[in-house]
Amino acid sequence: MEYVSANPTGPLHAAHARGAIIGDSLANLLDICGYNVTREYYINDAGKQVEMLARSVFTRYKQALGDTSAEVLEGQYPGEYLKDTAAKLVETHGDTLLHMDEAEWLPLIRQFAIDDMMQSIKSDLERLNIHMDRFSSEHQLVTDGAVDAAMNTLTDKGLIYQGVLEKPKAGNADEWEPREQMLFRSTDFGDDVDRAVKKSDGSWTYFASDIAYHLDKLNRGSDTLINIWGADHGGYVKRMKSAVSAFTGNKDSLNIQLVQLVKLMDGGQQVKMSKRAGTFVTLSDVLDAVGRDILRFIMLTRRADQTMDFDYAEVTTQSRENPVFYVQYAHARASSVLRQDEVAQINMADADLGLLTDSNEMALIRQLASFPRQVEAAGQAFEPHRIAFYLMDLAASFHGLWNKGRDDASLRFITDDPKLTAARLKLVDATAVVIRNGFAILGVEAIKEM
């Protein structure tokens, strides 16, 4: 399973969190369903974007060394965070890079900047409780010849040719002119048009290296590839599935889950993620403000194919009303019951569960019993959000039962009757166990006291 895979040109921002959290929870879910899951991050560290990153850092580097004429140029990344990267660059290399030709400093700074960005990204993932099994490098696929090999394989299959594409239908394609280019015959596998694999400067397109990456995953023994992508990559699905089909002969070998975009808001106003101004809400900021559990739960309390407004002000100020607390409170309450002095005298192991006859108790038992089926269904549907909603329902039943005991003392968990108490404590314990297991899928912590 591949998820996050944010470009290493800046820190993770708040919108990245959604795909990261949904992907990670889905990985947990499939893992618990019995699949052998490998979690991967694909680093897009080749091509123009990281070249521009290097140039941007070089500008900041010159500024850091007192060059007042150095300006962030059009197209460069203007974010303040690159000043930190530049400062580290000065620390490591002094002013030696100033005297190099671009051909010399660019690859050096590029790798330095990518490493720095990835360090920041990995740190944020760590805070999100996301642990990747593998980071795959696009750059390495290119230099290793894996891309050439993949293209040769496709060529042998007769799926690569030189051709000219038709003008796209989009209204703003004014500058279009026909060009002959190296194309992959993706229309053989259901795509709308064939797709370019080589740029006019002779280097591979992103699609070409992505093909090599997917072939690499297949070669490592995965029979099912799962990608979590932002909805803005939706137009890319057909060609990627086409490429994988070309290798496996099976169009279902690649499963792509699209996560709809997050609209960042702050107090009802949309936050413009301005490239020019370099302004955005970083994931780190959000985690500072609300913490991992709240963020993860928020991202999991709506379906992936539903767009979402993430209001920074609302989330940070109303954090007490966040539904994650509702479930955590149920777990804390259950834990509290099991902490009572009387409980030490009770032998839960031999509890006679036939003593649980109240309709509210029965309802809770049925819900607990349905947990494995809920997990299985959520796994089959690739919908981790169902676990979050299940837990909220479960917590509601437990809170309800708790308050029954408040109104009617005979329904309290701890009673004068040791046998009845044992049965009820077992129910309480089971509830806590299921909440913990559910939280484990969501990557949320179950706390014992609130």
Next chain:
RNA sequence: GGCUCCGUAGCUCAACUGGAUAGAGCAGCUGACUUCUAAUCAGCAGGUUGCAGGUUCGAAUCCUGCCGGAGUCGCCA
């Protein structure tokens, strides 16, 4: 214009892959803390599931066409 996704209570969202009277939270109203934790609970009110057809014993769910919103549309990743 093509393709993908969405449209459910005033607001934010569910609905176990086509099942029974479409459910929660927030907002509003009425109640419950000397108690195993009130970050909780009980109740009231709130709906022609965007619109119109179709398939089916049965549709929020599947099909077609509209309306509205989001995304995307030749070598940026």
